[in-house]
Amino acid sequence: MKSDSTILPTNGAATEESSPHQIRVILADSQAIYRVGMRKVFAVEDDIRVVAQSETVEHLYTALERFPESVVILEAQLLDDPAGAIPPIVGRFSTAKFIVQVAKVDEGDTVGLYRSGIKGVVPRSISPNQLVECVRRIAAGETWIDNQSISWVLDAYRAQAATLMNPRIQPQLSPKELVIIGCITRGMRNKEIASHVGTTEQVIKNYLRKIYDKLGVSDRLELALYCLHHQILKPDPDAPLLGSSRPR
Secondary structure: OOOOOOEOOHHHOOOOOOOOOOEEEEEEOOOHHHHHHHHHHHHOOOOEEEEEEEOOHHHHHHHHHHOOOOEEEEEHHHOOOHHHHHHHHHHHOOOOEEEEEEOOOOHHHHHHHHHOOOOEEEEOOOOHHHHHHHHHHHHOOOOEOOHHHHHHHHHHHHHHHHOOOOOOOOOOOOHHHHHHHHHHHOOOOHHHHHHHHOOOHHHHHHHHHHHHHHHOOOOHHHHHHHHHHOOOOOOOOOOOOOOOOOOO
C-alpha cells in the first residue's frame, strides 16, 4: 500500500499566505479511516483547515517543520512510547499545540500528558462537535480538560506540592487580578472576561501575563490548579473549569 502523503496537495490545503486567519490542523494518525473521518469533519468548518496528514512520526516531524504553529491531533498509539516520546516533540515544536487521542482515558497517562505540555487529551470516541470545539479552544490558547481529568491532575498537583519543603510565599494580587482569576476558573474566555470587568481583551491578556509571572505558572490550567491548591479563591463546585467538556 502506498504511504499517505505528509503534506496535502496545495489545491486541498491551506498555506500560510492564502489563509493566515484559519486554524491549521495536522492529523497524525496511523489509521487512514480516522484521518479521512476527521478531515471530513473539519472540511465544513470555514475557520479550520487540515494542512497535513501524517501516518508515521517521521511524517509528523516533516509536517511540523512546514506548519510549526498548527494544532496537532496526535494518536497516542502512533508512538511506541507516548510518555517518553511526546515531551521532546512538544519541546522542539513549542509553537504547536497538541491534542492527544487515546483509546481509553486513564489517570496515569492523563496526568503525565498534561505535565508534558499537551493541551488536550481526548478519547477516540469523541463526538465531531466536541472535537471541533476542542480545536478552536486550544487554538485560542485554552486547555481542554474534562471534569474527571481535572480531578486527577489536581490530586497529582496537591501530592507534588505536599512534598515541597519550602512552599512559595503567597504573592500580592490586586482585586481586579482576583476577579480575572475567578473568571478563568469558571472557564470564561478572554473576550467574556473583558466584557464582565468592562475593559478590552488586550488588557485582559496583559493582566494574565502579570498574573502568570507573579504566581510562576505558564497557562490557564496551572493558574487554576495553583489557585485551588493554595485556596486563593473559594471553588464553585457548580461552575465549569477551563473549557470543561461536560455536557451542557
